[in-house]
Amino acid sequence: MSSYRPFSLEDATAYAKSIPGFFAADAALSCEEIGDGNLNLVFRVADPQQNKSLIIKQALPYAKVVGESWPLSLDRARIERNALEIQHRLCPDLVPAIYGGDDELAITVMEDLSGYTIMRQGLIAGNTYDRFAEHIGRFIATTLFYTSDLGMNQQEKKLQSARFINPDLCKITEDLIFEDPYRDAANNSFTEDIRAEAEKLWQDHALHLEVALLREKFLTQGQALLHGDLHTGSIFITPESTKVIDPEFAYYGPIGFDIGAVIANLLLNYAAQPGWSSNDEVLQERRSWLLTTIVGVWNHFELNFRKFWDADGIDIMSKTPGYQDLYIDQIRKDAIGFAGCKVIRRIVGLSHVADIDTIDDELSRRQAKVTALEIGKRLIKGSRSAASIAEVIEWAKAAAAKEGANV
Numbered sequence: 001m002s003s004y005r006p007f008s009l010e011d012a013t014a015y016a017k018s019i020p021g022f023f024a025a026d027a028a029l030s031c032e033e034i035g036d037g038n039l040n041l042v043f044r045v046a047d048p049q050q051n052k053s054l055i056i057k058q059a060l061p062y063a064k065v066v067g068e069s070w071p072l073s074l075d076r077a078r079i080e081r082n083a084l085e086i087q088h089r090l091c092p093d094l095v096p097a098i099y100g101g102d103d104e105l106a107i108t109v110m111e112d113l114s115g116y117t118i119m120r121q122g123l124i125a126g127n128t129y130d131r132f133a134e135h136i137g138r139f140i141a142t143t144l145f146y147t148s149d150l151g152m153n154q155q156e157k158k159l160q161s162a163r164f165i166n167p168d169l170c171k172i173t174e175d176l177i178f179e180d181p182y183r184d185a186a187n188n189s190f191t192e193d194i195r196a197e198a199e200k201l202w203q204d205h206a207l208h209l210e211v212a213l214l215r216e217k218f219l220t221q222g223q224a225l226l227h228g229d230l231h232t233g234s235i236f237i238t239p240e241s242t243k244v245i246d247p248e249f250a251y252y253g254p255i256g257f258d259i260g261a262v263i264a265n266l267l268l269n270y271a272a273q274p275g276w277s278s279n280d281e282v283l284q285e286r287r288s289w290l291l292t293t294i295v296g297v298w299n300h301f302e303l304n305f306r307k308f309w310d311a312d313g314i315d316i317m318s319k320t321p322g323y324q325d326l327y328i329d330q331i332r333k334d335a336i337g338f339a340g341c342k343v344i345r346r347i348v349g350l351s352h353v354a355d356i357d358t359i360d361d362e363l364s365r366r367q368a369k370v371t372a373l374e375i376g377k378r379l380i381k382g383s384r385s386a387a388s389i390a391e392v393i394e395w396a397k398a399a400a401a402k403e404g405a406n407v
Contacts, residue, residue, distance in 0.1 A: 003104050004061075004074060009033065012043035012056045019099055019109055022054060023047050039063055039072065039248065044112060053114065054099060059106035059248070063172075073168045076248045077106035082163065083250035084110065086225065087143050094139045096243055113243055116236035123232060123269045124276060124355055128289045135242035136235070136262055137300025144255050145308040147225035150318055161222055161252040169228065169249045170218075177345045178215035182208055190348040193366050197373050198348045210380045214337045222252035230261040231342075231353075232269070256334025262297055263335060263392065264342030264376075266290050268353050270396055271343075271372035274403065275359030287400070291393045298335070298389040302328060336386050340379030347372050367403055374399035 007015070013031045017023055027047040035042030040060060046053035059077040063070040081101045088095040096111035122129070145151040147160065180187050183202055190198050201207065227234070228249025236243040270290045277283035309324055318324070346353050347369050356372065359365040378395040386392070 004106060006060060007041060007043065007056070007058050007105075007107075009043070012058075013045055015056060015105075015107065016045035016054060016109070019054070022099060023052065024050070039076075044114065046112075053112040055096075055110050055112050057108045057110065074106040075103075076166065076169055077101070077108060078103045079164055079166050079169075079250055080246070080248035081108040083225065083227070083247040084108070084245075086147065087139075087227075087244065087247065090142050090146055091139050091244075094135060094242055094244055096245060110245075113236040113245070116238055116241070116243060118233055119235040119237045120232040120265070120269075120354060122237060124272075124358070126276065126282070126286060128286070129237050129239060129242075131240060132237065132242055133293045133296030134300050136244075137297050137302075138304050139242070139244055140230075140258050140262070140297075141301045141304035141308065143227070144224040144258065145305055146312075147252075148223055148255070150309060150313050150315055153314065160225070164225060164251050166228070166249065166251040170251055173228070173249065174215065174218065176349050176351070177341050178211055178218060180350070181344050181348045182211060187350045188348055189350050189352070191366075191369075193362075194347070194369050194373075197370060201344065201348065201373070201377075204377070207377060207380060210337065210383065211341060213384075214334070214341055214380070217254045217334060218257065218338075221254040223255045224252065226250060226253045226255075227258050227261075228253070230258045232262075232265040233353075254334055254338075256331045256336075257338045259298065259301060259331070259335035260338030260340075261342055263294050263339040264346075265353070265355075266294050266297075267339065267343055267375050267379075267392075267396060268346055268372055269355045270400075271375060272353075272355040272359060272368045275356075275361060275364035275368055291396060294392060295389055298332065302332075305331075332389060333383050333386055336379050336389075336392055337383030339392070340376040340381075340383065343372050343376035343379065347376070371399050371403055374402065 009031045013029050016029060023029060029045055029047055031043055031045045033041060034044050041058045043056040044053060045056060059074050061074055062072055081098060084095060084098050088097060096113060099109040101108045149157055176187065181201055227244065227247045228251055229246060234244065234246040236245060270287055273283055273286050277286055305328065306324065313319065356365060356368045359368060375396050378399065379392065382391060382395065
């Protein structure tokens with residue numbers, strides 16, 4: 001019989017006291033529930049006297065964004081904790097430390113990042129983070145290379161991939177990203193002022209073909225252990241440090257998916273910027289930084305991935321001349337296509353982004369949605385022929401150049 005129960009503040013405090021060696025036995029602890037996500041409870045437990053704190057995250061048996069009518073497996077908490085442990089071992093400076101957990105209670109206990117800013121909030125506020133591209137490019141390259149057939153024993157990789165079978169969370173991705181936006185689905189969520197744009201998606205069969213090919217990759221190509229939901233709400237940041245959290249969607253999938261997710265969220269902020277920038281000069285500066293960062297993310301990923309391949313690649317056949325170039329070229333194309341799918345899903349599908357939805361001005365908010373959809377379609381349709389990451393930049397600029405004509 002399972003001991004699972006959703007935690008109260010008192011439960012979280014008691015559990016925190018059980019973590020060996022963290023809090024003093026007589027510490028007067030404070031506890032608050034700080035979760036704002038769609039799937040979990042998140043508690044911050046602190047000893048103000050010693051300036052020590054930790055985070056307790058507990059999975060709920062359903063999606064908070066919908067309610068108990070959408071049940072989810074609690075095993076995702078084990079998957080998330082195991083993924084964090086692997087990612088922290090590979091990138092200790094870029095992933096929070098894990099202090100413990102419980103599979104039956106669906107709990108992970110981890111380092112408190114209260115001194116950091118959620119990156120999405122920072123970008124909305126107009127902040128820029130000049131070390132982010134290097135940090136996230138290295139994170140993606142490291143965690144994906146060393147969990148792939150290129151960087152780990154292939155038999156161990158097969159065993160590891162079995163521990164990350166994640167059907168419930170993958171089902172969310174499969175439906176919300178690769179299916180629902182392209183039909184009149186019950187889970188879609190969009191405002192009436194872009195209904196015509198949504199209906200165009202449903203009728204665009206050339207777009208559907210490209211999405212079907214990308215969906216096939218997501219379903220069948222288990223290249224590496226993905227984070228699975230690497231957006232700017234899953235990244236804590238300061239000007240000098242980056243921490244990646246929330247890999248509960250982790251599973252073995254196509255390498256380009258994580259890269260595409262990061263690119264997509266930078267592009268969503270790019271589309272939103274006219275609603276946040278105080279004048280044209282600020283708008284151009286912020287948009288320029290976002291596009292430069294997209295190029296930097298890819299370049300740092302590629303530089304590190306090639307370096308790891310050359311130094312630590314264990315697959316003899318992967319040393320065949322020309323294979324590395326073809327492999328990385330395909331990752332880039334996949335990443336561009338997945339980025340397009342991620343952008344479109346955040347406009348017409350379930351669960352949007354605050355970058356756009358919290359813009360005060362109605363016309364600016366609508367324009368951001370239209371610009372984002374235009375960017376997403378260009379990325380998806382152009383991904384298989386894209387010769388470089390520079391084409392993403394050109395497509396984003398082309399979509400922005402049409403702003404005002406279709407408001």
